[in-house]
Amino acid sequence: MDYQQLIEEVYNEVKSANPRGKVADYIPELAEVDGDKFGIALVDLEGNVFGVGDYEIPFSIQSISKVHTLTMVAHIFQSKLWSRVNVEPSGNPFNSIAQLEFEKGIPRNPFINAGALVITDALTSKFDDPIAEISKFINELSGKECVRINQEVLDSELKHSERNTALAYFLKAHQNFNNKVEDVLKTYVSHCAMEMCCVDLARSISYLANDGYSIYAKREIVTESYARRINALMLTCGFYDEAGEFAYRVGLPGKSGVGGGVAAIMPHKFSIGVWSPELNEKGNSVKAIMALELLTDKLKFSLF
Numbered sequence: 001m002d003y004q005q006l007i008e009e010v011y012n013e014v015k016s017a018n019p020r021g022k023v024a025d026y027i028p029e030l031a032e033v034d035g036d037k038f039g040i041a042l043v044d045l046e047g048n049v050f051g052v053g054d055y056e057i058p059f060s061i062q063s064i065s066k067v068h069t070l071t072m073v074a075h076i077f078q079s080k081l082w083s084r085v086n087v088e089p090s091g092n093p094f095n096s097i098a099q100l101e102f103e104k105g106i107p108r109n110p111f112i113n114a115g116a117l118v119i120t121d122a123l124t125s126k127f128d129d130p131i132a133e134i135s136k137f138i139n140e141l142s143g144k145e146c147v148r149i150n151q152e153v154l155d156s157e158l159k160h161s162e163r164n165t166a167l168a169y170f171l172k173a174h175q176n177f178n179n180k181v182e183d184v185l186k187t188y189v190s191h192c193a194m195e196m197c198c199v200d201l202a203r204s205i206s207y208l209a210n211d212g213y214s215i216y217a218k219r220e221i222v223t224e225s226y227a228r229r230i231n232a233l234m235l236t237c238g239f240y241d242e243a244g245e246f247a248y249r250v251g252l253p254g255k256s257g258v259g260g261g262v263a264a265i266m267p268h269k270f271s272i273g274v275w276s277p278e279l280n281e282k283g284n285s286v287k288a289i290m291a292l293e294l295l296t297d298k299l300k301f302s303l304f
């Protein structure tokens, strides 16, 4: 399979169809990003890189970082964390407050904001300097020092984090939050404000395509069994209330972020990072989803 030709075909078809959305503006700094940016990077399990468009330009990874933070605590899930976070698709927007109230402070899954806040709370209990640990971990997964926290995006989101603050206090009211709300929020917003390019992002989740072993870190990141479970969560919950549609159209485990990025994996073959900032009303990148749909159509296989 000529991956370079494949992603170039996909890139050109998406460019000429030119589906449009709207750049996220509830984090004001993200609204400044050029909506026309578009890049794709595919990395295979030998470490070969195939790229097209703006694939080397760093962008705000936002909620894609929830895959990395989940991985950092995956091993304590069996004992403790599964009682604090569920593994069901939410069918609701990623920042829903109503759902958390109905479900008595146990978030539906680790990828909606409430669930990710519980994960970041667990990391805050575990580490003195959680954000340094998260950065170190993602750099290790990518095989280089590539993570940079964009201070303007961080400050911009912190100034507008009323909903995430409300979620954190709801969690606390249900005894599902152990640290100070402002400390955990700062760490959460910092890992969301990390910037990486499509290649480094694809490299950073390559272990999920490779039974838990990272060829960049040169070690097992999680067991094969956890890798399968994280992939199952990405497939069922990675796109919030659009997870069903992403599974239907693309058929790969993936995770989106409101910076317009999508990271996805094809088990035992490759990982892929796609970036285009304009989003649909569910907060997922319009061009990235179309690109991945074309990609699996052309490949004639997905998970299914």
Ligand code: GLN
Pocket (backbone or CB within 6 Å): 061, 062, 063, 064, 094, 095, 113, 157, 164, 189, 192, 256, 257, 258, 259, 283
């Ligand atoms: N930092 C964003 C938020 O908490 C992440 C959301 C996303 O990427 N879906 O709202």
